Amino acid sequence: MEFLRPRTWNEAVAVKAAHPEALALAGGTDVMVELNFDRTRPASLLDLTGVDDLAHWALDGDVLRLGAGVTYSRVVDELGFALPGLATASRTVGSPQIRNRGTIAGNLGSASPAGDAHPALLAAGAEVEVESVRGVRHVPVAEFFAGPKRHVLEPDELIKAILVRPASGPQEFAKIGTRNAMVIAVCSFGLALHPHARRVGTGIGSAAATPRRALDAERFVSEELDWQGRGPLPDGVARRFGELVAHAAEPIDDGRGTARYRVHALAVMARRTLGWAWAAYRKG
Amino acid sequence: MRVSVTVNGTQRQVDDVWEGESLLYVLRERMGLPGSKNACEQGECGSCTVYLDGVSVCACLVAAGQAAGRDVRTVEGLAADDGAHALREAFVEAGAVQCGFCTPGLIVAAHDLLERVPRPDDAEIREALAGNLCRCTGYEQILDAVRRAAERTVG
Secondary structure, eight states, X not given: OEEEOOSSHHHHHHHHHHOTTOEEESSOTTHHHHHHTTSOOOSEEEEOTTOGGGGOEEEETTEEEEETTOBHHHHHXXXXXXXXXXXXXXXXXXXXXXXXXXXXXXXXXXXXTTOSHHHHHHHHTXXXXXXXXXXXXXXXXXXXXXXXXXXXXXXXXXXXXXXXXXXXXXXXXXXXXXXXXXXXXXXXXEEEEETTTTEEEXXXXXXXXXXXOXXXXXXXXXXXXXXXXXXXXXTTHHHHHHHHHHHHOOOOOBTTBOHHHHHHHHHHHHHHHHHHHHHHHHHO | OOEEEEETTEEXXXXXXXXXXXXHHIIIIXXXXXXXXXXXXXXXXXXXXXXXXXEEEEGGGSBHHHHXXXXXXOGXXXXXXXXXXXXXXXXXXXXXXXXXXXXXXXXXXXXXXXXXXXXXXXXXXXXXTTTOOOSSSOSHHHHHHHXXXXXXXXX
16 A cells, blocks of 8 residues: 655645545545455555645635635634534534544545535535646535445545535534434434525435435425515425425435434424524524 | 654654554554553544644544654653643542543543633533543543543642
């Protein structure tokens, strides 16, 4: 095995081009488990923690650029106001030790259907900036996942940043697990209100082969809400929204829960998060 | 490969490190620092908690090569630390140690908490120690120990 440790982003991209088989390594909270348990033996590891620039976030115009090295802990500590949905989701990840090390970009790279960041990124409408020696491209998070633990990156591409607009309205994240800490989601749900666009964003986690949006639910609720008058949720809207979110899911039975339970829980989480977010929006 | 890393203030160099090897393995098996315990090897138990550049992490999830050029502080490196001393005394007094396997990781995690939050409330203590498993005590004595240490350290 080779241990590749570029010091600059340009070097990292060049190294990935020269070693397309290299497994990108950031916080190690997924990759090292695979190595420790002998589940994977990549020909080489491409450690990105030596590229200092990746560990920064900054506002770039009206978009927040979250460098690929930004950890869950930093999102919790520094971005609770700008990205409340992602910060709430980050708070539910593992333990302090895991959050100190694991990165949002690493969550994308692992591409688990249960990744905690994904529903929040989907609801917020985030994009993934990926780069190779061939150039840069931006992939909407909704188009990033190709299947369980699979994504659309080419072998020579690396995740450089996540691009997301700071919240313009309330955002919520809910997750079902057997305890508060160290839990892989049984299922999860992210919701973001986008008042300027009069649109609701959603993200379903751990209830399909990939994280996904609930498009029918988004369309339905976006039209039903009284954005201008900030009136109460119309009768039956939250319930119908929950049903449509549940309908968008295609869960399976597995060790963490049954498909039936996941569908039920998603409807409940969708209804509740909508209620919380709308109440916050009405308060202004 | 060769890995050079500062451990507990001393520059250390080890050779023939396997590229997929964890920092935990290097600390325990190559540097003779067995304080960080090896249990789950998947970040679930917190027994191998160390500081990496001042941030608490599971050493089992850090590739040895990622620690190169960085600063590692293990539970052994807290031997002369006043805060850690208060924690050790409080753990003993509160009965927070039974088999002792989880104790080094808990000391580092609790030390990290008290460095950041000198007077934590119970929710903060629980959250800070959520990644450290103990199969003996039932945790109540551990929470008590951290409360005692916090009172003593702040005075």
